[in-house]
Each structure stands twice: as structure tokens, then as C-alpha cells.
Amino acid sequence: MPERLQPALDSRDGSAFLAAAEELHYADLAFFYANLEDDEDRNFITQTLSPVTFSDILADLPDSLREEAILRYQPAQQRELLNALSDDDRVDILQDVSEEVRASLLDLLSSDQEELTRTLLKYEEDTAGGRMTTSIARITVDLSVKQALEKLKVLQDSAETLSRIFIVDERERPIGFIRLRDLAFASWGTPVRDIMFDVKETILATADQEEAANMVRKYDLLALPVVDESHRLLGAITYDDAMEILEEESTEDFEKQAGIAGEQSEESYLRTRIVVHLKRRVGWLLVLGxxxxxxxxxxxQFEPVLNSVFLLALFLPMVVAAGGNTGGQASTMVIRAMSLGELEAKDSWLVAWKELRLGMLQGLILGGALALTCLLLLPVFLPNSVKGVALPQFTMAVSCALTIQVSASTLIGAMLPIGARTIKLDPAVIAAPAITTIVDVTGMLIYFTTARLFLGL
Amino acid sequence: MPERLQPALDSRDGSAFLAAAEELHYADLAFFYANLEDDEDRNFITQTLSPVTFSDILADLPDSLREEAILRYQPAQQRELLNALSDDDRVDILQDVSEEVRASLLDLLSSDQEELTRTLLKYEEDTAGGRMTTSIARITVDLSVKQALEKLKVLQDSAETLSRIFIVDERERPIGFIRLRDLAFASWGTPVRDIMFDVKETILATADQEEAANMVRKYDLLALPVVDESHRLLGAITYDDAMEILEEESTEDFEKQAGIAGEQSEESYLRTRIVVHLKRRVGWLLVLGxxxxxxxxxxxQFEPVLNSVFLLALFLPMVVAAGGNTGGQASTMVIRAMSLGELEAKDSWLVAWKELRLGMLQGLILGGALALTCLLLLPVFLPNSVKGVALPQFTMAVSCALTIQVSASTLIGAMLPIGARTIKLDPAVIAAPAITTIVDVTGMLIYFTTARLFLGL
Structure with missing residues (x-):
């Protein structure tokens, strides 16, 4: 895709580069910029592209590249750049730079903008307030269609979207919304109140960003109004922010469930340095190890048991591992259901009962299959190892152990995330590897205890 | 939320039910309907709500409930219901019902609608064509603003969105788009050509739905134009469809990586019957077992080695499990990077090189920690077991085994998904449990071979 971009960059041909960049989406330009290794290449790009053009790219860069990109511009250009950003992107970027840079950039803003930005900076980065845009179209409910259109004509360049125009009452509370098409094709005298739609969903500025994004997805919203405690309209979470949030949260859940700690670095896999990868992975590895x-x-502790019937070693890894597999499945199902908002705290017992039955069924199926394997295949394939072993008792021992291990592990895998949530931990921290490690221990105990019992050791 | 819905349902009070339903979003009503256990309750709802009102709910129901819901209505009402659906929802629903029902429903459509629906049914359910809406606003490039507005006034009720109005050339190819605001506030004589934006991204109708959704997300699109092989505009994937697709695909990836087979059932976790859960989980459990x-x-095979130094059993589960943990981490990182479109086939060697170095570093850290544990803690905590064991050699053996196992497993975990993609398999089928099982075997081999070597057994 950047076929013409690379040669223009290599030959330091500014006008060819501008022409090639013109053809590309800013998301692609950001990807191109982020993947450059050479500092001089990046300098050429920031010197060639105007601050206004670069502002779109800046908003799409990984967090770690933003500060150094801004600092390639002179203060006057930085001001242009900041002015060109939407307010939510501006805040997001200011949250990613060092404190000194943040202070110097805030000084560049007009006093209005600075005040707005400082207000938005107060919301945590991962709340609805921290992600919302305040550039929304809002009109009061007492207007006519004609007055509304006149109002919007003024707003048209500053508002991020006119597809949802919010209608507020005298206390700034959102009571309705309207689409531009409803105004554009209505007769001018119609009161806006008569043709607006009700606002059914709003979210508090302090609510978690994931909750906001899930509402946007569930209710197919183009923009979800964000309000303060007095229900005053502050801004909106738009569909594109929601998509970004959902992707970040999914990636985070994926990584957590594999025992990868910390925040997704926002840089692509290959761009992320080995030491960053290492830091996120080695902690859990050490703990679990x-x-x-x-x-x-x-x-x-069970050395004597194993030594008297060494054939037990044949199915030891299988029984232990089956617990990890089924426990991991159960926890994945439960964690995903929770993050999609399907399970509430009161459902815990239903989940436990469901997984217990499921675990026992799975245990019986696997145990039955193992029993058949022992009785039919062992004497054929390992005749020497079977010699001197009481095969029926041995079969009972290993298949019972498997059934118990699978039932117990399924239940454990399902209940641990629920338990984590009860004590206000993110359920996804109960990573599959953690469950595997726990049920490995219980599996060993179950296996050897059952063997001792059935084989009379 | 359905505080007033439930009592109205229980008392079979139609007008109270309608009033309560009025207050709710159709997504909530669909959730309420889907969670009813009683057939008579559902009947009351379909008899109370008009087919047009129910059409929104129908589109939000789990696949498995759609057919029985439609069949609660009479044919004349079914026609109303089908007419009220957007074309993409109509196709989606027809794909979920049995063949006989599909045929009888198609007969209810007007011949225009039937033709359109049959055309759309030809696209696979999980392609861009299968998910697109054809109710888009399109105008030709030769119009003025006034002509365009007149055209759109006619379209305003049928088009799903007027926020993106596509502009086509004489061969129906999308060459630009415009927002309603650009028309509403422009002078009437302006040619549309002068104020339109270029269309930079389009997608083929036969392309995978995930690719389409990823483009919508990456480029912050409100609607992505879908074209045929001759680049003619067929429809669009809208932001809300894209969000739905991304959620489905993430859930599928989550489940696959935990060794859960088959399609996400679209029903909520608790609603899904045990036998359905069982079918999706037990297959992998058996294979892996x-x-x-x-x-x-x-x-x-290594009985003699283990029996001569039974202390080896102490670190056997740890070394084996460390491989599963690090292999699972590596595969998760690579699979996620691939599904976000970050890794191309040509990057395989870069990934391998990165993971090999990462694996060796992790192996050295873990191996070092284990060596310290052996030398410092073993004599203190297990003095009896250490008796007669050559501690320095034992330490070398187990920590070297751990280092090798972690390095190898990291590499294996990263390369298997890449290998799967090379032979055109979905990388996510290389589930973490599969990797764990594979590296369990290699881990045993590495552990005992290293022990034999260092301890001279």
C-alpha cells in the first residue's frame, strides 16, 4: 500500500511524499510512521506534513511514540497541532506524555480550551468521562426546526457528528435526540420537541469505559450520552471510540487468560521490545513455576505407591492434564459470559450447579473411555508392564481418579472467576495457567489417593 | 429494568405490557423474551406486540429462537414482520430457519423483495456480502446539492443511514461519499462532485466478515462500501454490524483457545443446554486425554532413571508445566497479533527469532531461580530426600532441563499458529491446551534425558 510513500521518503522528495500521503488513510500513515526505525525518516515526515495533517496521525500512534512525535515540532506548530485535535484525542495524548511536556502543551492552548482540557483530564483514562468527546451537537428543546438548523449550521464544523443531535432541557439534561435527516426534511415551523426521539440510555462519566462500550454495542448506538451526577449532559461516547475500547478490552482479556500481565502496550507485537514482552510474561511464569x-x-510423598505399581505413571500425566483442560474451558466460558454482562452475582449457584453436572458428565465419558482403553489395549500393547498388576482394580483406580479430577476441576475452573469477582478482582486474572497449576496439585492428590484405595497400597 | 414488564405479563394485561415495552430498548425486550421459560408467556408477547414492533426484537433474538418466534404469527402478520425488517436482518433470519419455513416466508415477499433477498442469500453467512445492508443512500455524481437533497428526501425512510451518502459513477462504482450535513448547509447550486470526499476503502462481497469489521474499526468508518468483482456498489457494512462481528469473532477465538469446539451458540451461557455445552467441550478433552x-x-520408559534418583519427581511437574505456560503465552500473543492483522506470512522468521530469544531469556531466568532454590533450600527443607544425591549435578540437571524446556516451548507455541495459517487452518485452532499437551511430551523427554546425562544414569 505505501508503494509510493517509501521511495518518496528514501529520496527525501517532499512533494512526492505529500502526494502519496494524500492517497492514504491516516490510520495507514500512522502505521507507516510507527514502523520506521530511523529517526531521520521520522524527522522528514514531521517536517513535510503540516501540523494539522499530522494531528490525525498522532491520535492513531501507539502511546509510547506520541511524546517524541510532538517534540519534533516547534511550539507554534505544536499549538496548531493541538488545536486540530478533537478534544478527546487531545486529552488522551496529554495523558500519555510526561508531566513537563503536558504542562508546556497546556500553556499553548487558549484559556477556554485549557479549562476544558483540564476538566477532562480529571476523569480517569479508563472511564466514560475519560474517553468521551465533548464536541457534540446539542440544542435546547424549545427550538423550532428552522432555529435548530440555524444553530447547527454554526456548529457544523466543530461537532464530531451531526448524526445524533442531543436535545437538552433547561437544566442541561439530555431528554431526546434527533437525526439531521429529521430536521433537513421537516417543515421549518415544526417544534423540535414534536419530532425528537427519547433518550433511553445514558452513562455516568465515572463509569467504566467497558460498560459504556458494551452499551453502545448492545443498543446499536451511534453515540451514548455521558452525564454527571445531576444528569447533566457532558459529552458522548461515539461508536468508533466504543470499537476501540472493545478491542482493547478483548486483547487484555486474552492476554490475562494466558498469564500475561500488565497493559497491552498498544504497539504491535513485532514493534514491542523483547524486554517489554519479557516483563509482561516472566512474572506469572515464576509464580506458577x-x-x-x-x-x-x-x-x-507417594513414592511408595508409585514404586509398587509403576504402571500408574502411564496415566498420571493424562489425569492431571485433563483437569487443566476442562478447568480452562469452564473458566473461559464463565469469564466471557461475565465480560459480555450475561452473568450477575446472584447467578453463581446456577453456574456452579450447571458446571458440576457438566463436569460429572464429562468425567464419566472420559473415565469410561479410559476404562475401556485399560481393559482392552493395555494387555495387548504393554504386556510386560501389566504383568503382576491386578488389572480390574488398576482400571477402577485410574478411571475413577479421572472422573473425580474432571468433575472437580470443571467446578473449580467455573467458580474461581466468580470468587475473584466477589472479592472485587478482575475475573480474568484467574488465568487458565493458574487454574492448571491449582488442579495439577489436586489431580496428583486425587490420583494417588484413589490408587492407594483401590489397589490396597 | 423490566420491573413493570413482568407483572403485566403475569397478569396477562395487554395494555400495561405495551406501555412497559414502550419504555424499553428492543435489545432488552429480546433479552427478556429469550429468557422466558414458559411457552404461554411467549405466546402472550407475540399476540400483544404488533409484528412491526416485534421485528426489531426478532432481529436481536438468538438464532435458535427465531423460527419458533416467527411461527407464532399468522402468514399475513409474518408478511408485515418481514417487511419491517431491514434487508440484512431479513436475510440473516432466513438463513437461520429450516428450509421449508424459508421457502414459505420467501413466498410472502413482494417479487422485488424476494429477488433481492434471494440474491443476498447467495453470499455465505460469514462474508461481507452476507452481512451487508443494501438499504444505503446512493446518488450519482452528476447531481447538484439541490437535486441530491430531493433524491434523499425520497430515500429518507428506506435508507438505514444518511450519515454516509455514497456517490457512484455511471457504472455504479463508488467514487465518493458525502455527509448529510455537507448537503444541508451547502448552497443549492453546488455540484456534489465539488464537495464529496474520496472513497478510499471498499471491500469485496466475498471477503471474510472479520476482514470487513477490522477495516471499519481501523479506519473509524461509519459504513464500509461493499462491491462486486466489477467494483460496483452493492451495499455497506455499518458500524453496528461491525461491532457485532468483532464480538462474535473475539468470543470464538476465546473459546477455540480454550479447546472449545464449534460455533458460539448465540444463546447466553446459562440458557445454553448442558448437552450443547458438553458437545462443544468433550471432543477436545478426549483427543487431548x-x-x-x-x-x-x-x-x-524412564522408570530406571526416576527410581535411582526419586528426588527428580519434585521438579518434574514444574518443568513440564512451565513449558505449557510459556507456550500458551507465546501462542496467545501471536494469535492475537494475527487476528488484528498485525502479522503477515513474511514475518514468520521475525517472530521465530523474537520468540527464540525471549524463550531463552525466560528459560535462563527460570533456570537460574530453580538452581538457587535447589542449592539453598533443598538441603534445609528436604534433608532426607537430598541424602545420597549429588546436589551440584542434580541442580545442573534440573535447571538446564527447565531452561531448554522453556526455550523450546516458547518457540513451539509461537510457531504452531503460524504453521496452521500456512496450511490454511485458522491459527486459533492451535488451542493453548493442544500446545500444553505437546510440550508436556517434549518436556518429559527433555527432563529425563538431561537428568540421565548430568547424573550419569
Whole structure:
């Protein structure tokens, strides 16, 4: 895609570069800029593109590249750049730069803009207030269509979208919305009140961004009004912000469930430095590694059992691992259902009951399959190992152990995320690897205890 | 939220029910309907709500409930219901019902609508063509602003959105778009050509729905034009469809990575019957269970090694499990990067090189920690087990095994999804449990081989 961009960059041909950049979407330009290795290349780009053009690119850059990109411009250009940004992007960028740079950039803004920006900066980055845009079209409910259109004509360049025009009462509370088409094709004398739609959904500025994004998705909204405690309209979360939020949250959940800690770095996989990858992964590996020694400790305690019937080793990894697999499945289902807002706290017992039955069914199926395998295949394929082992008792022991392990692990996998939420932890921290490690230990205990019981060791 | 809905339903009070339903979003009504257990309750709802009102709810119901809901209406009402649906929802619903019902419903449509619907039904359900809406606003490039507005006034009720108005040339190819605000506030004589924006992104009707949704997200689009092979405009994927697609695909990826097979059932977790849950989970459990016997087989082969130094059992589960954890992390990072479109086939070697270095670093850190544990803690906490064991050699053996296992598993975890894509499989089928099972076997081999080497067994 950037076929003509790269040669223009290489030959430092400014006008060719501008022409090629013109053809591309800013998201592609941001990707191109972010993937450059050479500092001089980046300098050429910021010197070639006007601050206004670059503002779109800046908003799409990974967090870690934003400060150095801004600092390539002179203060006067930085002011142009900041003016060209939408208010939510401006705030987002200011949240990513160092404190000194933030202070110097805030000084460049007009006093109105500075006040607005400082107000928005007060909301946490991951709340509805932190993500909303305040450039929305709003009109009061007492207008006629003609008056509304005149009002909007003034707003048309500053508002991010005119597809949803919010209608507020005298206390600035959102009571309705209207689409531009409803105004454009209505007769001028009609009161706006008569043709507006009710606003059914709003969200508090302090609410979590994920909740806002889930509402936008669920109700197919183009813009969700954000309000303060007195229900006054502050701004809106638009569909494109919601999509961005949902993607970030999904990625975070994916990573957490694989035991990868910390924030998604916003840089692409390949661009992220090894030490950053390492930091996010090695913590859980160390913790889980040391917990896994507990499994080994259980094994050592059962040395006599294992030594009297070493054939038990054949199905030990299988029984232990089956717990990790089924526990991971159960936790994934429950975590996903929770993050889509399907499960409430009161549903815990329903989930437990469902997973317990499911776990027992799965356990019986797997246990049955294992019993058949033992009785039919063992004597054929491992005749020497079977010698001296009481096959029926051995079969009972390993298949019962498998059934118990699968039932218990399914229940554990489903209940741990619910337990985490009860104590106000993010359910996704109960990563699949953590569940695997826990049910490894219980699996060892179940396996050897059952064996000792059935084989009379 | 449905505080007033439930009592009205219970008392079979039609007008109270209608009034309460009026207050709610159709997404909430669909959720309410889907969670009813009683057939008579559902009947009351379909008898109370008009087919037109119910059409919005129908489009939001889980696939499995759609047919029985439609069949609660009489044919004449079914026609009203179908007419009220947007064309993409109508096609989506027809794809979910049985063949006989589909045929009888198609017969109810006007011949124009039937033809359009049959054309759309030809596209696979998970392609851009299968998800697009054809109710878009389109005008030709030769119009003036006044002519365009007159044209749109006619379209205003049928078009799903007027926020993006597509402009086509004489061969129906999309060459530009315009927002209603650009027309509403422009002088009437202006040619549309002068104020339109270029269309930079389009997608083929046969392309995968995920690709379309990713473009909508990446480029912050409100509607992505869908074209045929001759680049003629067929319809558009709107932002709300894109959000739905992204959620479905994320859920599918989550589930696949936990070894849960098949399509997301679209019903909520609690509503889905146990047997459906069971079917999706037990297949992988069986396959992985039997593969895990390979680990046990390796262990049996190394009986003499384990028996001469039983202390090896202490770190066996840890070394084996560390491979599963790090392999799962690596595969998650790579799969997520691929599904966000960050990695291309040519990047495979870069990924391999990155993960190999990362794996070795992680291996060295974990191995170092294990070596310290062995030398410092073992003599203190397990003095009896250490008796007769050559501690320095034992330490070298287990920590080298851990380093090798972690390095190898990281590489395996990263490369398997890439390999899957190379042979045209969905990378997400390389579920974390599959990787765990594979590296369990390699882990056993590495552990015992290293032990034999260092301990001279």
C-alpha cells in the first residue's frame, strides 16, 4: 500500500511524499510512521506534513511514540497541532506524555480550551468521562426546526457528528435526540420537541469505559450520552471510540487468560521490545513455576505407591492434564459470559450447579473411555508392564481418579472467576495457567489417593 | 429494568405490557423474551406486540429462537414482520430457519423483495456480502446539492443511514461519499462532485466478515462500501454490524483457545443446554486425554532413571508445566497479533527469532531461580530426600532441563499458529491446551534425558 510513500521518503522528495500521503488513510500513515526505525525518516515526515495533517496521525500512534512525535515540532506548530485535535484525542495524548511536556502543551492552548482540557483530564483514562468527546451537537428543546438548523449550521464544523443531535432541557439534561435527516426534511415551523426521539440510555462519566462500550454495542448506538451526577449532559461516547475500547478490552482479556500481565502496550507485537514482552510474561511464569513444585512434593510423598505399581505413571500425566483442560474451558466460558454482562452475582449457584453436572458428565465419558482403553489395549500393547498388576482394580483406580479430577476441576475452573469477582478482582486474572497449576496439585492428590484405595497400597 | 414488564405479563394485561415495552430498548425486550421459560408467556408477547414492533426484537433474538418466534404469527402478520425488517436482518433470519419455513416466508415477499433477498442469500453467512445492508443512500455524481437533497428526501425512510451518502459513477462504482450535513448547509447550486470526499476503502462481497469489521474499526468508518468483482456498489457494512462481528469473532477465538469446539451458540451461557455445552467441550478433552498418554509412556520408559534418583519427581511437574505456560503465552500473543492483522506470512522468521530469544531469556531466568532454590533450600527443607544425591549435578540437571524446556516451548507455541495459517487452518485452532499437551511430551523427554546425562544414569 505505501508503494509510493517509501521511495518518496528514501529520496527525501517532499512533494512526492505529500502526494502519496494524500492517497492514504491516516490510520495507514500512522502505521507507516510507527514502523520506521530511523529517526531521520521520522524527522522528514514531521517536517513535510503540516501540523494539522499530522494531528490525525498522532491520535492513531501507539502511546509510547506520541511524546517524541510532538517534540519534533516547534511550539507554534505544536499549538496548531493541538488545536486540530478533537478534544478527546487531545486529552488522551496529554495523558500519555510526561508531566513537563503536558504542562508546556497546556500553556499553548487558549484559556477556554485549557479549562476544558483540564476538566477532562480529571476523569480517569479508563472511564466514560475519560474517553468521551465533548464536541457534540446539542440544542435546547424549545427550538423550532428552522432555529435548530440555524444553530447547527454554526456548529457544523466543530461537532464530531451531526448524526445524533442531543436535545437538552433547561437544566442541561439530555431528554431526546434527533437525526439531521429529521430536521433537513421537516417543515421549518415544526417544534423540535414534536419530532425528537427519547433518550433511553445514558452513562455516568465515572463509569467504566467497558460498560459504556458494551452499551453502545448492545443498543446499536451511534453515540451514548455521558452525564454527571445531576444528569447533566457532558459529552458522548461515539461508536468508533466504543470499537476501540472493545478491542482493547478483548486483547487484555486474552492476554490475562494466558498469564500475561500488565497493559497491552498498544504497539504491535513485532514493534514491542523483547524486554517489554519479557516483563509482561516472566512474572506469572515464576509464580506458577514455584507453585508447581507443590505437585512434585505430592508426588514425592507417594513414592511408595508409585514404586509398587509403576504402571500408574502411564496415566498420571493424562489425569492431571485433563483437569487443566476442562478447568480452562469452564473458566473461559464463565469469564466471557461475565465480560459480555450475561452473568450477575446472584447467578453463581446456577453456574456452579450447571458446571458440576457438566463436569460429572464429562468425567464419566472420559473415565469410561479410559476404562475401556485399560481393559482392552493395555494387555495387548504393554504386556510386560501389566504383568503382576491386578488389572480390574488398576482400571477402577485410574478411571475413577479421572472422573473425580474432571468433575472437580470443571467446578473449580467455573467458580474461581466468580470468587475473584466477589472479592472485587478482575475475573480474568484467574488465568487458565493458574487454574492448571491449582488442579495439577489436586489431580496428583486425587490420583494417588484413589490408587492407594483401590489397589490396597 | 423490566420491573413493570413482568407483572403485566403475569397478569396477562395487554395494555400495561405495551406501555412497559414502550419504555424499553428492543435489545432488552429480546433479552427478556429469550429468557422466558414458559411457552404461554411467549405466546402472550407475540399476540400483544404488533409484528412491526416485534421485528426489531426478532432481529436481536438468538438464532435458535427465531423460527419458533416467527411461527407464532399468522402468514399475513409474518408478511408485515418481514417487511419491517431491514434487508440484512431479513436475510440473516432466513438463513437461520429450516428450509421449508424459508421457502414459505420467501413466498410472502413482494417479487422485488424476494429477488433481492434471494440474491443476498447467495453470499455465505460469514462474508461481507452476507452481512451487508443494501438499504444505503446512493446518488450519482452528476447531481447538484439541490437535486441530491430531493433524491434523499425520497430515500429518507428506506435508507438505514444518511450519515454516509455514497456517490457512484455511471457504472455504479463508488467514487465518493458525502455527509448529510455537507448537503444541508451547502448552497443549492453546488455540484456534489465539488464537495464529496474520496472513497478510499471498499471491500469485496466475498471477503471474510472479520476482514470487513477490522477495516471499519481501523479506519473509524461509519459504513464500509461493499462491491462486486466489477467494483460496483452493492451495499455497506455499518458500524453496528461491525461491532457485532468483532464480538462474535473475539468470543470464538476465546473459546477455540480454550479447546472449545464449534460455533458460539448465540444463546447466553446459562440458557445454553448442558448437552450443547458438553458437545462443544468433550471432543477436545478426549483427543487431548489420549495424546497425554504419550507423556505417561515417556515416563514409563524412564522408570530406571526416576527410581535411582526419586528426588527428580519434585521438579518434574514444574518443568513440564512451565513449558505449557510459556507456550500458551507465546501462542496467545501471536494469535492475537494475527487476528488484528498485525502479522503477515513474511514475518514468520521475525517472530521465530523474537520468540527464540525471549524463550531463552525466560528459560535462563527460570533456570537460574530453580538452581538457587535447589542449592539453598533443598538441603534445609528436604534433608532426607537430598541424602545420597549429588546436589551440584542434580541442580545442573534440573535447571538446564527447565531452561531448554522453556526455550523450546516458547518457540513451539509461537510457531504452531503460524504453521496452521500456512496450511490454511485458522491459527486459533492451535488451542493453548493442544500446545500444553505437546510440550508436556517434549518436556518429559527433555527432563529425563538431561537428568540421565548430568547424573550419569
Amino acid at each position: 514455584f507453585l508447581a513444585i507443590a505437585s512434585g512434593y505430592v508426588m514425592i | 489420549f495424546l497425554a498418554i504419550a507423556s505417561g509412556y515417556v515416563m514409563i
